[in-house]
Amino acid sequence: MTSQRKQTPRSAAVHLLDEVLGEGRLLSELLGTRMLERLSPADRARAQRLTTDTLRGLERADRILQKHLRKYPPLTVRNTLRLATVELCLGGDAHGIVNEAVTITAADTHTAAMKGLVNAVLRKVAAEGVAEWAKLRVPRLPKWLRGPLVEAYGAEAMAAMEAAHFAGPALDLTAKGDAAAVAAAVGGVLLPSGSVRLAQPGQVSALPGFAEGDWWVQDAAAALPAKLLAAKPDEAVLDMCAAPGGKTMQLAATGADVTALDQSASRMVRVAENLTRTGLKAHLVTGDALQHQGQYDAILLDAPCSATGTIRRHPDLPLAKDGSDFGALIELQEQMIDHALTLLKPGGRLVFCTCSLLPDEGECQVEDALARHPGLRADRDALALPGIDPAWITEEGGLRLRPDYWSDLGGMDGFYMACLTT
Structure with missing residues (x-):
């Protein structure tokens, strides 16, 4: 039984990871439900970003964690460790990350006994993980998908696509009218095809021209x-x-x-x-x-x-x-x-x-x-x-x-x- 503690972006991200990796549900489905309703819009966006960052870095996180685990813990604990490992290895504040991972683990009576394990493992990751992370290969697609794509495009192209997946996307906008004017207004770059790209967009609805309907989000x-x-x-x-x-x-x-x-x-x-x-x-x-x-x-x-x-x-x-x-x-x-x-x-x-x-x-x-x-x-x-x-x-x-x-x-x-x- 989980205690009724306040939902945070990290606890919400662990729940989303449980649904994706345990139940085979897509984030697009989950984010359309009331799962994150207790979070502010900014915290919902952070929970989503933490989840996608963890999924992109899952292979690396698992390789780092397997050195410190004799056997894998239950999925929720494992996902808490994965989330924290990715955050730590991307340069997050170790004190806050480790403490909240322990708190999330302790909040559920099914996992509370493992809070000491979570604390010990993550302190080792905080000390060693950043250096290990940089040495690991770019995460690969699962074999069921990677095989057909290697057959279609070759191993070199597949590796380049996986690097693009791992890097994640920028935010692209399609302008209703003058794309160059939209690019100037939002501080974006005009792509060769006419889309506008922002590397660090922040809150989309706060960007100039959103309320006026000058553009919409759409990959190039x-x-x-x-x-x-x-x-x-x-x-x-x-x-x-x-x-x-x-x-x-x-x-x-x-x-x-x-x-x-x-x-x-x-x-x-x-x-x-x-x-x-x-x-x-x-x-x-x-x-x-x-x-x-x-x-x-x-x-x-x-x-x-x-x-x-x-x-x-x-x-x-x-x-x-x-x-x-x-x-x-x-x-x-x-x-x-x-x-x-x-x-x-x-x-x-x-x-x-x-x-x-x-x-x-x-x-x-x-x-x-x-x-x-x-x-x-x-x-x-x-x-x-x-x-x-x-x-x-x-x-x-x-x-x-x-x-x-x-x-x-x-x-x-x-x-x-x-x-x-x-």
């Missing part, structure tokens, strides 16, 4: 599919899997007549909120994409996928999942492509994209679609976008983005996209 790679679609004023455009709405806002900002479709009513609330904040307009439809009817000049299909391209932002994903659901996702993507093509007007265009590193969810999907649909072609000319390296264009006519691209600028999400025309 995720901003490219809408640019690839190149919607025009008054065109009928469908954002087929719209939530949380970044691409919907991009499309609406062009002056197109945008329909945003998503099956999640709760996520569509967020799309509506984002549109309201930015002063943009779209028709919002909650429903099954495979049942949707209509005729459109252009469709953006950001299909449900493994999200393996977002690990630099979501380090919980390869630890909470095992790949067992990927087959169903790949089949769903194929069905969505086929249905989307029935919704296109003659001469229309479809941008298919996934935030995945797996070729089965990108290059292979487009190759198969081209084979299934005579007359369908990949529009290579559409890929001539600012900031795009021609080497990123794939054999079948799509665009492959990886976390290690733009490494000197801080990387990007892994993405695949292609513009298909009828």
Whole structure:
């Protein structure tokens, strides 16, 4: 039984780690619950940062801890040690970190007897861990995911992607209007593709232009599919899997007549909120994409996928999942492509994209679609976008983005996209 002590960012982070590593739950799901409601917004952000830092450094933390443990303690104690080890090795204050780890352990009657162990282990880590940390390899992805990616891209590219994952992401913004003006206002850097990047953003809602709706948070790679679609004023455009709405806002900002479709009513609330904040307009439809009817000049299909391209932002994903659901996702993507093509007007265009590193969810999907649909072609000319390296264009006519691209600028999400025309 856990005592009713005040929740802190560290105790909340331990709880989040227990859910991810013990129950296979994703942080995105957990943060949408009431789990952190007793924390202030700043403390919620800190709890999330502590959790993601620990997940990124998990392999190193475990290697350091195994020297000081004869056997692994229960998961909650182990996660308390992992969290504290990562904080210590990243230069945190040893006194406060060790004391709170002991307090968290003592607060639960199931683990209270281990507070002496936690104290002893962490004092050794505080003395030796920083030097050990720097000598350890960059943490690797789990074998179930690393194997297919090494096969697809090679060991050298895999190592570069893992380095990008370990470094974590900057914060990217998409401007509603003048991107250079937004960059100047928030103190960011204008990327080659037109996104604005901030290395140390602080509280997002406090940044200049947030309340005015001048921009929204969107990784630079995720901003490219809408640019690839190149919607025009008054065109009928469908954002087929719209939530949380970044691409919907991009499309609406062009002056197109945008329909945003998503099956999640709760996520569509967020799309509506984002549109309201930015002063943009779209028709919002909650429903099954495979049942949707209509005729459109252009469709953006950001299909449900493994999200393996977002690990630099979501380090919980390869630890909470095992790949067992990927087959169903790949089949769903194929069905969505086929249905989307029935919704296109003659001469229309479809941008298919996934935030995945797996070729089965990108290059292979487009190759198969081209084979299934005579007359369908990949529009290579559409890929001539600012900031795009021609080497990123794939054999079948799509665009492959990886976390290690733009490494000197801080990387990007892994993405695949292609513009298909009828």
